[in-house]
Amino acid sequence: METTGGSVRPFVHFNAKQDAELLNKAMKGIGTDEEAILRLLVARCNSQRQEIKSAYKSRYGKDLVSELQSEIGGKFEMVIVSLMTPPVLYDVTQLKNAIKGAGTEESVLIEILASRTQDQMKEIIKAYKKQYRKSLESDISGDTGGYFKRMLVILLQANREEGVDEGKVEKDAKELFAAGEEKFGTDEEKFITILGNRSTEHLRKVFVAYKKLSGYEIEESIERETSGGLQDLLLAVVKCTRSVPAYFAESLYHTMRRAGTDDETLIQIMVSRSEIDMLDIRAEFKRMYKSSLYNTIQEDTSGDYRKALQYLSGGNDG
The missing domain is CATH 1.10.220.10 (Annexin)
Structure with missing residues (x-):
């Protein structure tokens, strides 16, 4: 879209x-x-x-x-080099960097795989193969495990169903409830199957039905029923289903409002969303946090780096 x-x-x-x-x-x-x-x-x-x-x-x-x-040099150089990289290649490089080396940057995998459209995902998979002569799926599979890996692999298929299956909305909500809140222990399988395969429009209706049925928002149940990387990934998928700009507004807030700024994530979001939905993200940021993205960048960064990010935010929206 x-x-x-x-x-x-x-x-x-x-x-x-x-x-x-x-x-x-x-x-x-x-x-x-x-x-x-x-x-x-x-x-x-x-x-x-x-x-x-x-x-x-x-x-x-x-x-x-x-x-x-x-x-x-410094962070300003990081922004400029990122801006000079073609978007798909930028995602591909971020993914490769997240996988290689000791430990995996799970947050990078989560952010890209949960937020990109099916078409973008297909392009990323093709470009990754061309760039590194290996499949993204095999690299991610070799570096992650358990249900977290399985959910990532489902998202990598970029094969969500289309449209809303009215007959399935209620059934999906009941199955999610039965898989978590209603039983002792959690059937993670059900969560990843439903959240990984249904269309965005369908899932939005499932979330409404789930709230009616259980009295909880789906996010609350995910927080109670899962943990670690799987929890972070499922929450990201749910948030992106509700609103991609709101998801990124929240991510941006957390990059700057903790002890020390997470500059890598900050740059990654500002650059990768600058031509897609940055004005929507900035509007959501203001709605959610009652302060402008421009002013938050002003307080948390400095120099040419600050100027670059403020330009990318779309200027002063005070």
Whole structure:
């Protein structure tokens, strides 16, 4: 579904060659004009940034991203490099980084797999294979276990049913109730089958029926009946089913409102949602936390890094 909620739109009077020259000028000589780099790149959409990249290489025989990296540093560099990466490749790289090394960054797997559309998921799977010569499913399976792994594998099939099966709404709600609140112990299998395979519209109706039947929101039951990675994943799926922008607004809030800012997650969300639904996320953020995303970024970050994130938030919505 196309939304009109991106904070970054294609630049109207776009000229890739001219932009390449401006960036070169910003990096030449003593000192770097970070402001010029920032203003230019956040005002272009990703496909335009890719055109600038190739125009730069044609003109100067150098890789623009490497040049930028040699001129800027820190968190600001992380934002700029992320902005210069094509969206699908960005997701693929995040997933690979989450899997490799000691331990798995479960939160990255959860966020991407719970929030992407079926079509986006299919593109990610294809791009991952092309990039790493391995299947995303086998990499994730080799690195996770139990019901958590099984739910991730279901989501990787990107094969949710379509539409609402009215006859099944009540039945699904009863089965979820029987699988958790009604019995001693939990039938995780039922939770992952229903939450992993039904369509978004169908699940929304199931959640209403579940509340009527049990007196609880489905989230409350998941919190009581499951734990660890599986709990986090099921909650993310439920929240994204209710509202993807609200899910990301909550994630953003937690990246900044804990002791120390989780910059990696903050950058990941701001960049990956900038052309999709950032304006919707920002509206949800204000509704949920009674303060603007722009001002929260102001309080929790600094320097060019702060400016970059504030641009990506869509500017001051006080």
